[in-house]
Amino acid sequence: MSDVEPQYTIEEAAQRTGVSAHTLRYYERIGLLDPVGRAPSGHRRYTEGDIGLIEFLTCLRQTGMPIRAMQHFMALMRAGDHTIPDRIEALAAHREALTEQLALLRRHFEAITNKIEYYRALLGEHPDELIRSGH
Amino acid sequence: MSDVEPQYTIEEAAQRTGVSAHTLRYYERIGLLDPVGRAPSGHRRYTEGDIGLIEFLTCLRQTGMPIRAMQHFMALMRAGDHTIPDRIEALAAHREALTEQLALLRRHFEAITNKIEYYRALLGEHPDELIRSGH
């Protein structure tokens, strides 16, 4: 079969992942991403696999994992299959922290909702029938 | 009635709110908190009302509201009751952002969970009967 695997320039990769080109280079520089493939010109070419990994890393970042911890996780990936238990442990710990973060945010969500209702009551409005009037 | 309203030193306030004394002074300096009462010696004394406000601000901070936006909200509070609609609007907008943040985090939570299960499958383990063995 002809291996015309689609490849992406850094700008295309940036658009597909929502991570800026600057940041993609930065991630590579700090060893978070392995050196990616290059065109003969020296320009970076991202594969689907690269994109998938970047999306996974984005998922970790947006859930609050520090860059250092992500670097550690990537080091485990590079070290081979015998680190899979360690990777599971790292992800499970992170998921645990995320669970607590979600619980906290939900409590704060309630508090904010209560404050809104309190203010609405002060205005003599009924919370559920409030219609935003134009000023 | 004797007004012996309980007051707290800055360290006590820090312990009750989980915000460091350094940060409490910082918040006051940048006008996020109004100047708090003082003992004759010049030391700060926090009332229950102060504590409550700090807790509310903590709630906004921990849900990702920038300091600038919190300063704006406090300015509305100082400006009087006619700003209540604006305060409602600010809080409602923040709650909307928080809703989206929660949705994103839940999606990421799922992705992380899937990754964990994937790794566990690689180890030939059954996800729900995994028992953490000592190493």
Added chain:
DNA sequence: CTAAGAATTAGAGCGCGCTCTAAGTCAATG
């Protein structure tokens, strides 16, 4: 009365995660 420990201030410093700059190379179009 002394000494320890908590409070005060203004301002400097820091860790994080980008984000941008400058100087240069390369690719594609008319």
Added chain:
DNA sequence: CATTGACTTAGAGCGCGCTCTAATTCTTAG
């Protein structure tokens, strides 16, 4: 074959939210 614009690098800069420092004053225990 010149121009436009994307790409390259190493390194500087930045915005945020604290966090700490230094020099000083106040409170409290012995």
